[in-house]
Amino acid sequence: MAIKVSEIQRSYRYNGIHLPDVPGLDARAIRDLYSAQFPELVSAEIETGEIHNGVQEITFKRAVGTKG
Numbered sequence: 437m438a439i440k441v442s443e444i445q446r447s448y449r450y451n452g453i454h455l456p457d458v459p460g461l462d463a464r465a466i467r468d469l470y471s472a473q474f475p476e477l478v479s480a481e482i483e484t485g486e487i488h489n490g491v492q493e494i495t496f497k498r499a500v501g502t503k504g
Contacts, residue, residue: 444487450474450496463494470496 448455448466455470463482471477476498485493 442490445491447491447493448496449493450477450480451498455496466494467496 446457446463448457448463448470450470451474455466458466458469461469463484467477467480467482477496479499480496481499483495483497485495
């Protein structure tokens with residue numbers, strides 16, 4: 437039995453919007469990159485999903501809470 441190595445594609449989502457992956461950056465760096473366009477991402481949580489058909493979906497969820 438041979439072992440097959442395949443690259444995992446990452447799919448980023450925020451508020452129903454697909455955000456393109458940037459090779460060489462981790463999820464935290466991707467969040468920081470897109471926070472210029474979506475300021476609420478600065479405090480967003482990163483949820484990593486399971487891998488299905490070679491694609492891992494990573495979702496940014498807004499932090500919910502009260503201010504102060």
